[in-house]
Structure formats: C-alpha cells, structure tokens
Amino acid sequence: MGEAAEKLAASDPHAVANVSIETQLAVERFLARQAEILDEKRWDDWLALFTEDGHYWMPAHEDQIDGEGVPNIFWENLDMMQMRINRNNHPQAHSQAPENRLCHVVSNVIIESEDATGDIIVRSRFHCAEYLRYDVRNFTGKYRHCLKKTDDGYKIQLQRADLVNREGPFEYVLQWWV
Amino acid sequence: MAWTNKEISALVEPDRAHRKAYTDEDLFELEMERIFERAWIYVGHESQVKNPGDYYLARIGRQPMMMTRDHYGEVHVLYNRCPHRGAQLCSARSGNAGKRIRCSYHAWMFGLDGKLESIPAIDGYDGTNLTIDGEDFQVPKAARAASYRGFWFASLAEDGISLEEQLGEAKTGFDQLIDRAPGRETEVVGECFHMVQHSNWKIFLENQLDASHPGATHESTGIAAQMVERDMRADGRSPPLSYGFLSDFARLGIDGWGKFGTVGHPHGHCTLEGYMGLRPDDPETNAYVKAMYESYGEERAEEILGVNLHHSLIYPCMSIQPPLQQLRTIRPISPTRTMSEIWHFRLKGAPEAIYQRALGYYYLVNSPSTMVNADDLFNWWKVQHGLDSQGGDWVSFHRNAGFDIIDGNLRKSPEGSMSEMPLRHMMHVWRDYMTAEEGA
Known part of the structure; x- marks a missing residue:
C-alpha cells in the first residue's frame, strides 16, 4: 500500500480541520485550478500537478482503500497518464474525434487535516459536464486529495474520485480523468 | 413483420449477411425465443x-x-x-x-x-x-x-442437448481457466464491470474473432503505449509487461494478425490461438511454472500450459480468455442495445505477480476508462448506425470466403490469413437456430 493511500485510509472522512483562512483559500484555489487545467486540456500543466509518485484513482467500489492490486475504473501514475495523453491526442483515436468539451465545478471543500509539514488531506464534491457528439453527459461525485506541500506549491500525491454511479452500468467509456 | 423460415434463411448467404438481421425488432424477438431462450x-x-x-x-x-x-x-x-x-x-x-x-x-x-x-x-x-x-x-x-x-448455465427449454454436448471442445476455455491455477480452482474477483454496447449482440461476438480489426481500430493506443515504453527505457526503467498488451497493436500493424489461427466449432463456438507472450522467461513466470509442476507434476503441467488458446467464444453468449483470466458475457436488451458483464478471475495458488499481470490487462482493455475497448464500442455503434440506414443491404464477410479448411466437425482458417471464417460460421449457425423449427 502506498504512503498516500495509507494516509487517506487513516484519515477520518468526517474530520473538519481548523485551518487558517489562507490555507483554506490556497487549497480551494488549487482545486479550482486543477479543474480549469482539465477543462482546458493543458496536459503539461496537468502532469505538473502531481508528485513524481502521484496517482489519479477512481475506485470501482466505495469500500476500496487502495488502488494497487484491485480492479479500478482509473488507477494511473504519471506513465499511464502520459500514455492517455499520447493516445487521446493521436489523430487515429477515432472514438475521441471530434474532441469533447468539459466543464468542471468543484465545491464543498473541507480540509480534513493539515500536518506539521503543511501536507493536506481535503475532500470536496465535483460535477463535470461533458459535451461529445451532440450529447451532454454528467459525471458527479466526491474527491479526496492528498496534497504534498512543496516549494513549488501543492502537488497531488493521490487523488481519489468516487463517482456516484461507480457500479455502472456504464453507457459510455471515460477517456479523460473526471 | 412475421418472418417465415424461408425469409430468415435468405438473410444469410455464404459470404454475406443482410442488415435486417442486426436491426429488425421482430427478428430480435425471434432470436430471443429461438436462440437465447432455448440454448444453454x-x-x-x-x-x-x-x-x-x-x-x-x-x-x-x-x-x-x-x-x-x-x-x-x-x-x-x-x-x-x-x-x-x-x-x-x-x-x-x-x-x-x-x-x-x-x-x-x-x-x-x-x-x-x-x-x-x-x-x-x-x-x-x-x-x-x-x-x-x-x-x-x-x-x-x-x-x-x-x-x-463451477460455471453455471441454464436453458429455458425442457428438451435439448446437454450442456457438455453444446459446449463440445470449446469447453477447453473453462478447463484452461481452472487448470492454469496451481490450486486447481478459480474464483471471481469482486464485482464485474457492466458496460452497455449501443449495438447488436452479434456485432460484439463478431469483433472478438475478427483478426483484421485490432491493428486498425487500436492503432492510436498501440502507438501511445510504444511511446511510453520508449521513454521509460530511455530513463533506464523497464515498462510493465501489461503495456505490451497495448503496444502489440502497433507492433503487429494492420496486416500482422494472420498468424493467429481461428477455428469454428459445432454450435457456433469459435477459438483463437494465443498471441500474447504467455510464457515469458522472467522470475515471476518461472515461479508460477514451478507452482504448477508442484501441483500437477511436470508432464501434466506442461500439457496444461502448452494449450495455445487465447480466446474461446461460446455461442451465443460469451467469450473466455483463459491466459488473461477474464470472461465476458452479453445480455441482449434490444436489437441496438447489449449489456455486457466483464468478469475477472483469480487462479488459486498462483503467485500474486501473475494475478497482477492479468489485472493490468483487465484494466487497460476492459475497465470503463479503457483506451482499447473505447474504440471498439465506438466502431460497433457506428456499424449499427450504418446498418439502420438504407445505404446498402449487406454486411460483407468475404475475406478468404470459400477457402475454409474442413477438419472433421471443425472449420479452420487458412494458415496466415485473417479470414472472416468465424463471422461466416456464426451467421450460419444463427440461421440454423432461427429456422430449426417450422416457423410461421
């Protein structure tokens, strides 16, 4: 089990940390910026949001506590993310043409903990609308982020995204991170 | 319309099938009655x-x-x-x-x-x-x-052939999924993925044994995986074996899939000979082979591991891929909508790394974020659109038509071909099911 997954599993999902307004603002700004980067498909900026060992994780079940070694909807490190970027941008990625359009809203941001080094565990809710081939699809659910405080601002060690409809059935295949 | 057996028969020719077989609602009802509510x-x-x-x-x-x-x-x-x-x-x-x-x-x-x-x-x-x-x-x-x-089937018809008789030699797919476990048992892992295909159920089955599609359909994913493999090697890191499942799509090209033989079995089942590096020479595979030897003895273990089967399609409802420890089953909902369940298995007694390797494939090819099946699902949906149109009546299965090799009750593709034999074979069995009894 990775360090971040362990931290997340140990964190009380109902905790409300008493943090400074500056910290709350900085974390909210980070989450809003991540959403914007995804909507605008700035992939170099996307990869730079993560630590070198960072993971984007969408579990298939609520009771999963780790993405390693079990079936997931997404479980991607930087290599897999790079592969997805290469692939979705390839001219022969025919199921992705014409390109989709995304719009994310992140809200209900509650910081669960801030440790002595400034690392954060934060939960929030998201809503994402995707427009593809004359159809709008909606994805919604809960995020939990393990953020590492670095000289370069916060970096994601682990992002967990729990879709409300994680059990499916899936009418559609998710090609970008939600 | 009320379809007569003669009209149904006319939808299937030796090398092509009529689009109505994929789109007509009354035929769909007959398919459910005569195939899915009769067969195992x-x-x-x-x-x-x-x-x-x-x-x-x-x-x-x-x-x-x-x-x-x-x-x-x-x-x-x-x-x-x-x-x-x-x-x-x-x-x-x-x-x-x-x-x-x-x-x-x-x-x-x-x-x-x-x-x-x-x-x-x-x-x-x-x-x-x-x-x-x-x-x-x-x-x-x-x-x-x-x-x-341990694999349960049901038939809603009182009479008919036994399950074993219907499965015939295609049952090797199940044998492999069990026998490849050193503990001689297999079990499902967690829940399956449920995916909806916006296409006719036959299109899914056809795609599984369609050797000329992977290099074309999945080219972008193959190239993307190759690029990452190359970058990782340049960094002195070795890419996970599972990435090879994807880069194969680019490595083999569009016309490189003919070396994997296909066989048509009685009752519409089809098999595809393995193409993946099922037995690489790495410590994890070797530990697995050792566990197999310990459980079965060398001779029997080699016999099990020597079966060259990538894919066993059990007509009309499922596909098993024993080396990848996965099984997919389809539940037709309407002529244009099919539910699929994608199951993943753990081989008891196999080293964890062997499970992880199969899990890598399950994730890359069949999770709801797959970069592989995404392109299949889209193609099937596009096919369904085209077949709903009046821009043409026939679906072509002409590749190597007339050159099937008959071997007892088996029908084989010519060596080195990407023959559409399995597609023709399934359609002919479809006609047999649909016209078995005197229709209206």
Whole structure:
C-alpha cells in the first residue's frame, strides 16, 4: 500500500480541520485550478500537478482503500497518464474525434487535516459536464486529495474520485480523468 | 413483420449477411425465443454465490433470472418473480437474502430453492385452489440448469442437448481457466464491470474473432503505449509487461494478425490461438511454472500450459480468455442495445505477480476508462448506425470466403490469413437456430 493511500485510509472522512483562512483559500484555489487545467486540456500543466509518485484513482467500489492490486475504473501514475495523453491526442483515436468539451465545478471543500509539514488531506464534491457528439453527459461525485506541500506549491500525491454511479452500468467509456 | 423460415434463411448467404438481421425488432424477438431462450446461456460462476442465502441476478433472453445458493449449499437458477402477483423478488444486483427470500409486496416467504414456505394469514386461503405446495405457487426454476466445473448455465427449454454436448471442445476455455491455477480452482474477483454496447449482440461476438480489426481500430493506443515504453527505457526503467498488451497493436500493424489461427466449432463456438507472450522467461513466470509442476507434476503441467488458446467464444453468449483470466458475457436488451458483464478471475495458488499481470490487462482493455475497448464500442455503434440506414443491404464477410479448411466437425482458417471464417460460421449457425423449427 502506498504512503498516500495509507494516509487517506487513516484519515477520518468526517474530520473538519481548523485551518487558517489562507490555507483554506490556497487549497480551494488549487482545486479550482486543477479543474480549469482539465477543462482546458493543458496536459503539461496537468502532469505538473502531481508528485513524481502521484496517482489519479477512481475506485470501482466505495469500500476500496487502495488502488494497487484491485480492479479500478482509473488507477494511473504519471506513465499511464502520459500514455492517455499520447493516445487521446493521436489523430487515429477515432472514438475521441471530434474532441469533447468539459466543464468542471468543484465545491464543498473541507480540509480534513493539515500536518506539521503543511501536507493536506481535503475532500470536496465535483460535477463535470461533458459535451461529445451532440450529447451532454454528467459525471458527479466526491474527491479526496492528498496534497504534498512543496516549494513549488501543492502537488497531488493521490487523488481519489468516487463517482456516484461507480457500479455502472456504464453507457459510455471515460477517456479523460473526471 | 412475421418472418417465415424461408425469409430468415435468405438473410444469410455464404459470404454475406443482410442488415435486417442486426436491426429488425421482430427478428430480435425471434432470436430471443429461438436462440437465447432455448440454448444453454451462461448465468454466472459459482463463486458469485459463495454463501447460503446469496443471490445474483442474471438475464436469459428476455427473462429476469437469478442464481441462488440454498442452505444445503445447492445452486439454483430461478425466475426472479413472485408467483403471487408477479413482483420482482430480489431487486439488488446481488446480495444475501438470509434464510428466506421475502417478497416485499405481501411477505410471502420462499426458500432459496424457490419453494414457498409461508404466507401471512394463510387461513384466508382455506377452501381455495391455493395450496402451499401447489406447483403454481412456487418460484419457477429454469427448465434446465447445469454447471461445467463451477460455471453455471441454464436453458429455458425442457428438451435439448446437454450442456457438455453444446459446449463440445470449446469447453477447453473453462478447463484452461481452472487448470492454469496451481490450486486447481478459480474464483471471481469482486464485482464485474457492466458496460452497455449501443449495438447488436452479434456485432460484439463478431469483433472478438475478427483478426483484421485490432491493428486498425487500436492503432492510436498501440502507438501511445510504444511511446511510453520508449521513454521509460530511455530513463533506464523497464515498462510493465501489461503495456505490451497495448503496444502489440502497433507492433503487429494492420496486416500482422494472420498468424493467429481461428477455428469454428459445432454450435457456433469459435477459438483463437494465443498471441500474447504467455510464457515469458522472467522470475515471476518461472515461479508460477514451478507452482504448477508442484501441483500437477511436470508432464501434466506442461500439457496444461502448452494449450495455445487465447480466446474461446461460446455461442451465443460469451467469450473466455483463459491466459488473461477474464470472461465476458452479453445480455441482449434490444436489437441496438447489449449489456455486457466483464468478469475477472483469480487462479488459486498462483503467485500474486501473475494475478497482477492479468489485472493490468483487465484494466487497460476492459475497465470503463479503457483506451482499447473505447474504440471498439465506438466502431460497433457506428456499424449499427450504418446498418439502420438504407445505404446498402449487406454486411460483407468475404475475406478468404470459400477457402475454409474442413477438419472433421471443425472449420479452420487458412494458415496466415485473417479470414472472416468465424463471422461466416456464426451467421450460419444463427440461421440454423432461427429456422430449426417450422416457423410461421
């Protein structure tokens, strides 16, 4: 089990940390910026949001506590993310043409903990609308982020995204991170 | 329209099929009646109902069914319907009903074998035609249910050939999924992925044995994986073996898939000979082979590992890929909509790394974020669109048509070809099923 997954599993999902307004603002700004980067498909900026060992994780079940070694909807490190970027941008990625359009809203941001080094565990809710081939699809659910405080601002060690409809059935295949 | 057998037969020619077979609603109803509600259809693996009281819902043709395990440990396949007023009995996809299944409407109680055990205020039935053991008041069972080594099937027809006879040699797919476990048992891992295909169920089956599609359909994913493999090697890191599943699509090119032979079996089943590096020479594989030797002895272990089977398609409802430890089953909903269940298995006694390797494939190819199946699903949807149009009536299966090699009751593709033999074969079996009895 990775360090971040362990931290997340140990964190009380109902905790409300008493943090400074500056910290709350900085974390909210980070989450809003991540959403914007995804909507605008700035992939170099996307990869730079993560630590070198960072993971984007969408579990298939609520009771999963780790993405390693079990079936997931997404479980991607930087290599897999790079592969997805290469692939979705390839001219022969025919199921992705014409390109989709995304719009994310992140809200209900509650910081669960801030440790002595400034690392954060934060939960929030998201809503994402995707427009593809004359159809709008909606994805919604809960995020939990393990953020590492670095000289370069916060970096994601682990992002967990729990879709409300994680059990499916899936009418559609998710090609970008939600 | 009411289809006569003669009209149905005319939809299938030696090297092409008529689009109506994929789009017509009345034909779909006939398919459900004559194929899915007659043949042996996959219900689920016994490990989906591990404990007494467990149930798992399934669909056979148009019928809502469930697989249950009773308190003697026996597995049953029942209609998910209360004999009182018709209410669905179990409504979650799976669960444990406890000692009895209780209908939510009037609290009739049933054993997990479907037997009516109690009715509240039963004296109200005194002197009526209802008796607690009356045949009409039990939860009906599938006419026939049978397991092949833990894989449960049911047939809704009273008469017909046995499960083993229907499976024939294609049962090797199940044997491989079990025998490749040093512990000689296999079990499902967690829940399956449920994916909806916006296309006819036959298009899914055809795609599985269509050798000329992977290099074209999945080219972008193959190239993307190759780029990452190259970057990782340049950094002095070795890419996970599972990335090779994807980069193969680019490595083999569009016309490089002919070296994998396909075989058509009686009753429409088809098999594809393996193409993946099933036995690489790495410490993890070697530890696995050692565990196999210890369990079976060298000779039998080599016999099991020597079976060159990548894919076994069991007509009309499923595909098994033993080396990848996965199974997919389809539940047709309408001519243009098909539900699929994608299951993943753990081979008991195999080193964890072997499971992880298969898990890598399951994730990359079949998770809801797959970069592989995404392009298949899109192609199938596009095919369905085209077949709904009047821009042409026929689906072409001409590749290597007329050059099948007949070997006893098997039909084989010419060596080195990407023959559409499996597609033709399945369509001919479809015609046989559809016209087996005197139609209207």
